[in-house]
Each structure stands twice: as structure tokens, then as C-alpha cells.
Amino acid sequence: MDFSIRASTLEDCKDIARMILELAEYEKVLDQVKVTQKELEQDGTKEGHAKVGYALYFYTYSSWKGRALYMEDLYVMPEFRGKGIGKALMSKVAQLGLAAGCTQLNFAVLDWNKPSLDFYLSQGCFDVTADMGYHCMRCEGAALEQLAQGDT
Amino acid sequence: MIMELAVYEKMPDQVKISHEELERDGFSPNPFYECLIAEVPDEHKTKDGYTIVGYALYFYTYSTWKGRSVYMEDLYVMPDFRGKGIGKGLMAKVAQVGVEKQCVRLQLSVLDWNKPSLDFYVAKGAEDLTAKEGWHFLRFDGQSLDTLAKEAPKD
Numbered sequence: 317m318d319f320s321i322r323a324s325t326l327e328d329c330k331d332i333a334r335m336i337l338e339l340a341e342y343e344k345v346l347d348q349v350k351v352t353q354k355e356l357e358q359d360g361t362k363e364g365h366a367k368v369g370y371a372l373y374f375y376t377y378s379s380w381k382g383r384a385l386y387m388e389d390l391y392v393m394p395e396f397r398g399k400g401i402g403k404a405l406m407s408k409v410a411q412l413g414l415a416a417g418c419t420q421l422n423f424a425v426l427d428w429n430k431p432s433l434d435f436y437l438s439q440g441c442f443d444v445t446a447d448m449g450y451h452c453m454r455c456e457g458a459a460l461e462q463l464a465q466g467d468t
Numbered sequence: 469m470i471m472e473l474a475v476y477e478k479m480p481d482q483v484k485i486s487h488e489e490l491e492r493d494g495f496s497p498n499p500f501y502e503c504l505i506a507e508v509p510d511e512h513k514t515k516d517g518y519t520i521v522g523y524a525l526y527f528y529t530y531s532t533w534k535g536r537s538v539y540m541e542d543l544y545v546m547p548d549f550r551g552k553g554i555g556k557g558l559m560a561k562v563a564q565v566g567v568e569k570q571c572v573r574l575q576l577s578v579l580d581w582n583k584p585s586l587d588f589y590v591a592k593g594a595e596d597l598t599a600k601e602g603w604h605f606l607r608f609d610g611q612s613l614d615t616l617a618k619e620a621p622k623d
Contacts, residue, residue: 320621321620321621322623336532336533339532340532340533345533348533348534349532349533349534350533350534350535351531351532351533351534351535355535372530372532374528374529374530375500375527376500376527376529376539376541377493377500377501377525377527377541378485378541379470379473379483379485379525379541379542380470380474380479380482380483380484380485381482381484381485381609382484382485382489382493383493383500386529388529388530388531388532389532403619404619404620404621406616407616407617407618407619407620407621408620408621410608410613410616410617410620411617411618411620413613413617414613414614414617419609419610419613420607420608420609420613421607421608421609421613421616422605422606422607423605423606423607424603424604424605424606425603425604425606426601426602426603426604427602427603427604428602433604436606437606439608439612439616440608440611440612440615440616441606441607441608441612442606442607442612443604443605443606444604444605444606444607445598445603445604445605446604448579449579449580449581450577450578450579450580450598450605451577451578451579451580451586451596451597451598451599452575452576452577452596452597452598452603452605453575453576453577453578453589453594453595453596453597454573454574454575454576454594454595454597455563455573455574455575455592455593455594455595456534456572456573456574457572458593459592459593459594460563460566460567460572460573460574460593461567462593463559463560463563463574463592463593464560464563464564464566464567465560465564466556466557466560466564
């Protein structure tokens, strides 16, 4: 199947918002999605997206290794899977990251999501949580407000 | 202090960054991170003469579910200065800066054996998403990252 990978534009935000919801449904957390198309348009710069799939990423920083990339979402619509699109999107993110001087590409997967875990491990990554013991922690909502006010 | 924290986390050999890289990446027109430091008056300086005794390094991230977020990469206070509210002060300041920029989440990671830190963060209202929801971090670096990048389609 012929496909192309390109950087997203403002006009793509409607499709990105649609696919974010599709991915959240796959991850069984549809009720968690609050981001709107308008916010995506305001907050977006350049992301690698196609209309049947997308990869949303941003630059992060490792205090041990320096510049890094975090891939927040990788999604291909179900009927377009198994054709190399997911791999191509991820490779493009890696390529852009290396060009910008990044030495890591990081992302997160749910432990029950075996198809995705198998896919990622087959591409050569390693499980930082399983191998090194890192846990993700989060403050949000009332806990974040209280922390910001110094009330905890 | 990055080195001191890495020693605490039992991985000092993993630190490859230089202070020149920190200068370039933190203080250019498009910085990759921001950093708060905790400073004490001269009369409380350490035996080696340091008055800068803690730091919090963070950057902005994005949740496709909730929008703007902040990630606290490092929080560190030198051992002799712990238990005085400095760590909490640094973390609260990161949260405050984030909230001012309309961030709705503060995220970080902790090693599973690091009980003092886990307890500290949970006491501040953080949830352990790995334990609660099953999230794992995965990573490509070194050879695996190079190999993956080489397979990208041509533009």
C-alpha cells in the first residue's frame, strides 16, 4: 500500500482530534480525553501525522543524557494496520529526533496492551519500568492546585 | 548535583551530560528545560562551600487527553538539607509555574525501591500510574535508535 508521512499542519487538527479519541477508545479510557480540536490548533507546532495514522511527540530532557524525544501517541486506524505505517511513523520520529541531537526516544505503553508491547520490543526498544524499576507518577486536579498553593 | 542524584539512584555511570550541554540546552532562545535552584545563606553553606543545595529540573509536555502538562525530571536536595521543607518548596514552585502556564498535570518518575521518595510524592497527592493503571516506560537509545531512524521512509 502506498502511503506518505509528513509533518502536520493546522488543517490536520480535526483529524488528529478524531484519531486521539479512537486511540483513547482502544486504550479503554475514552472518558479521560478533555483536549479539544481548538486546543490542539493553539498548542501544536510540528508533528508527524498522516490522515489514517499519527505520531504526536515533543522534546524532553534527560539530566543524564541531554536532549530526548517523547512519543505521546502512535496510532494507525485498524483497517490500515499491518502495512508498515506504524513502523514508518515511529522511524520518522526517531529520524527527526536524531537530527535534533536527541539520544533517546521514550514513550509509554499499558501493560495489558500485548500487541503494542510486542511491536515495540520487536523494534529494539527496552522496557525501562520492567528493567530499571521506574514508576510514572502524576499530580493533577485538586492535588495539583493544593501543591501549587503550598498547602500539602 | 545531577551526579549526586545519580549516585543516590545507584546509576552514576549513566550520566553522560556535561555542564556545557546544560548551559546550551537550558539557556538558549528555545530551551529544552527550566530549572529552579534552592540556595541557603552563606552562614549555612556546606563544608565544601556550596550555598546551592537543591534543584528541580522540569520541562513542558503535552497530553493528548488533557493538554498542557509539566514533567519534573529531577528533584534533589543535598542530604544535610533534607527534612526542612526545601524539596516540598521546590516541587510546589514547579507546580505553581506549571499552573500559571495552564498546565493541568505534573508528572515525574520514581524508582520502585526508593520508598522515601515514593512516600514523599504520594503524601503530596501524586498517584502511582504504573501500579494503578499499568503504564510502562519504553525507550529506544544508542544502536536501537540509530537502526530505527535509518528505516524511516524517504521524504
